[in-house]
Amino acid sequence: MLFTISQRFFFDAAHTLRREIEAEGSRRVHGHTYHAEVFLTGPRDPATGMVLDLGLLRQGLAVVREQLDHHMLDDVPGLGTPTLENLCLFIAQALPADLRPSVSRVRVWREALGDSCTLDLFTVP
8 A cells, every 4th residue: 555645835936937928027037935745655654654754754845945935046056947847846856865765746836826837756665
């Protein structure tokens, strides 16, 4: 049996984006409140009854959040162009190494705009 647990967090950040549609507003510095959810999938540990202690996941997400919250996303090392897709990948890769093998999905969305992106990672321990 496999179980999936998740934890959400949010961050506020600014960015620019070069694109053809809605170009003028996107090129100016602007910001959003981003929401993210990280899913971990694995077997339940018979001793603890957990896939992973959610406190450990929250600690790992705090490290990631610190790199994004109230930052200019254009300047975040390793992020690249600040798209929802790149944010999903960045979050998955920025988690502490001991959490990464269990990450099965990362979702990032902007509630106010109704935009979202989901990265599905199909490897399960």
